[in-house]
Amino acid sequence: MERIKLIGVLFGFIGIFMLPAISLPAQKAPQDKPASKEDKVKSLEILYISRELDLTPEEAQKFWPVYKRYSEEVNQLIVERRKKNKELKSKPRTDALASEALDKELGFEKRMVDIKTRYKQEFLKVLPAAKVTQLYRAEREFRSMMIRQLKERRENRGNDNRR
Numbered sequence: 001m002e003r004i005k006l007i008g009v010l011f012g013f014i015g016i017f018m019l020p021a022i023s024l025p026a027q028k029a030p031q032d033k034p035a036s037k038e039d040k041v042k043s044l045e046i047l048y049i050s051r052e053l054d055l056t057p058e059e060a061q062k063f064w065p066v067y068k069r070y071s072e073e074v075n076q077l078i079v080e081r082r083k084k085n086k087e088l089k090s091k092p093r094t095d096a097l098a099s100e101a102l103d104k105e106l107g108f109e110k111r112m113v114d115i116k117t118r119y120k121q122e123f124l125k126v127l128p129a130a131k132v133t134q135l136y137r138a139e140r141e142f143r144s145m146m147i148r149q150l151k152e153r154r155e156n157r158g159n160d161n162r163r
Contacts, residue, residue, distance in 0.1 A: 042071075045142050052138035053131050062126035067135075070119040077115065081108045 035043070055063055088101050116136075123132045 041146065045139075048142045049135065049138050052141075053127075053134055055127075055131070059127055059131070063123070066119070066122050066126055070115070070122070073115050073119075074112070077108065077111055081105075084108075 049067075050060075053059075053063075084104055085101075088097065088104070091097055120132060123135065127135070
């Protein structure tokens, strides 16, 4: 029951914070503007993970710096992957290019597994194994919730445009 309440609260936050960010065109924000949509999503993810892991103060003090480094590496790889995919899309589609794209994609997936494996060991130094397992599960659940929410928004916008 408590998990259902948390999901409701998260969707409420997402609705309040993300709807304006998603529905408005991207603009360069001056220094005094509120946080970007990426920052808001990251804050919601941290809130969700904190709630799911139920860290003690001692665990939290050790965990969050490791998680920050982990997130930075994962995000850096994702940015690199998107950049390479964008470059490949601008080239003519050939079998050679498709083969290159496949090799690059498999390389990115391997690097992601390598990062997660390395950080699993780091997380195990500061958390019990059960909480490390919960961490990876919580990340997947949060991503799934965000994707579901975005799909629902897109569908609702599509329905609103047809009226």
